[in-house]
Each structure stands twice: as structure tokens, then as C-alpha cells.
Amino acid sequence: MTNINIQKYSSQIQEMSLWAKKFTNWDKLRAIQNSKIISSTYVWLFVVPLVAKLLSKINESIKITIDGSVYEFVIELPFSWEVFFYSSLCFVIGNVIFLVLAPELIKDFKDYGEYTGSRRNIHHLSRYMTEKYKLHLNNIRAKELESSKDYEDLKRRIGFNDSSKNQNPKAEEDQFWSLYDYLNIEYRYFRYICTAFYAIGFVLFSWVIIRNIFWVLTH
Numbered sequence: 192m193t194n195i196n197i198q199k200y201s202s203q204i205q206e207m208s209l210w211a212k213k214f215t216n217w218d219k220l221r222a223i224q225n226s227k228i229i230s231s232t233y234v235w236l237f238v239v240p241l242v243a244k245l246l247s248k249i250n251e252s253i254k255i256t257i258d259g260s261v262y263e264f265v266i267e268l269p270f271s272w273e274v275f276f277y278s279s280l281c282f283v284i285g286n287v288i289f290l291v292l293a294p295e296l297i298k299d300f301k302d303y304g305e306y307t308g309s310r311r312n313i314h315h316l317s318r319y320m321t322e323k324y325k326l327h328l329n330n331i332r333a334k335e336l337e338s339s340k341d342y343e344d345l346k347r348r349i350g351f352n353d354s355s356k357n358q359n360p361k362a363e364e365d366q367f368w369s370l371y372d373y374l375n376i377e378y379r380y381f382r383y384i385c386t387a388f389y390a391i392g393f394v395l396f397s398w399v400i401i402r403n404i405f406w407v408l409t410h
Contacts, residue, residue: 215383218371221298236283238272239276275396278395281391281392294375296370
């Protein structure tokens with residue numbers, strides 16, 4: 192019974208690990224980078240510093256006398272605004288990592304449907320592969336790249352040298368997804384860092400929203 196439970200938990204951990212790895216792939220990060228939620232938080236990067244600078248020039252508190260009673264109002268930047276600022280900052284850092292390091296093919300297209308809609312062809316796929324592979328062969332001159340052994344090995348893995356595939360009507364789609372899947376897991380550690388910044392940004396953003404909802408419900 193104990194061995195069965197261990198195997199069960201081990202299988203569940205492996206499934207969770209596989210899900211986590213897929214969640215950090217470039218295509219998933221692309222969906223996050225293009226989300227409206229992230230773009231809507233950019234304003235806090237400009238609003239918070241501006242308001243903070245204005246408040247720094249005002250007294251920390253204002254006293255108002257009404258009917259003989261003195262009321263003191265403390266002027267300070269709302270804490271939730273600061274949290275929004277750091278949330279937006281995390282999103283921006285994540286976006287910078289994505290825009291700089293994500294493969295062009297994945298940045299340009301969500302799937303094969305978008306690729307065909309742009310009227311690209313097999314030669315464009317070859318260019319995407321060439322541009323990507325230059326990053327790993329910076330010791331080889333560009334004009335020698337396509338004749339290099341490593342480059343030819345990659346072409347064989349993707350299927351560009353397979354004549355049987357080239358004669359297949361679905362050859363281009365198969366080669367697209369082969370290259371797409373290959374590029375989708377490149378730069379593992381940078382993908383993890385990018386995911387971490389997005390995750391922190393979402394946690395901070397969600398914390399403020401939940402906190403405000405709770406305040407409304409309890410007051």
C-alpha cells in the first residue's frame with residue numbers, strides 16, 4: 192500500500208512539474224505579454240512617481256477647523272498605489288526579457304494559422320532558423336553559417352533536408368511546428384526569470400484587487 196501511495200504521489204508531482212514547464216514556454220509567455228491586464232497597469236509607472244513627487248512638496252498633514260473641532264488629514268501616497276507600481280514594474284521587466292530573448296517566430300505568430308495568414312513560405316522558416324542559430328554560432332561568420340555542420344544537423348532535426356517531407360502537402364506545417372516546438376523551450380533560465388516577474392506582478396496586482404473587494408464587502 193505504501194509503495195502504491197508513493198508511486199501515486201510521484202506521478203502527481205511529475206504531472207505538476209510537466210505542467211509548470213509548459214507554462215514557462217515562450218508561447219505561454221507570449222499570451223501573458225499580449226494580455227490587456229498587463230498593458231493597463233503601465234499607467235502606474237508614471238502616475239505613482241508623479242503623485243509622490245507632488246506630495247513631497249506638501250506638508251505631511253493638513254489641519255482643518257470646523258465648528259471648533261480640529262480635523263487632521265494625513266497626506267501620503269496610498270499603499271495600494273505603491274503595490275500597483277511594483278506590480279507594473281515587474282510586468283515591464285518581464286516584457287523586456289520576452290521582447291529581447293523570445294524567438295522571433297514565436298513573437299510573430301501564435302500558431303500555424305497566423306503564419307499562413309501572413310503569406311509566409313518555407314523560405315521564411317529557413318530564415319527564422321538562420322537568425323536564431325546565429326546566436327549560438329557567433330564564432331562562425333554569417334556567410335559560413337548555412338554550410339556549418341551544426342546548422343545542417345539542426346536542419347535535419349527540423350526536417351528541412353527531408354525530401355519525403357518536402358513532397359508532402361503538409362510538409363510546411365510539419366516543419367513549422369517542428370521549428371516552433373524547438374524554439375519554444377530555448378533559453379530555459381531566462382524563461383523561468385521572465386515567468387517569475389510575471390507571477391510576482393500578478394500576485395501584487397491580485398492582492399490589491401482582493402483587498403479592495405474585501406474592504407467594500409466589510410464596510
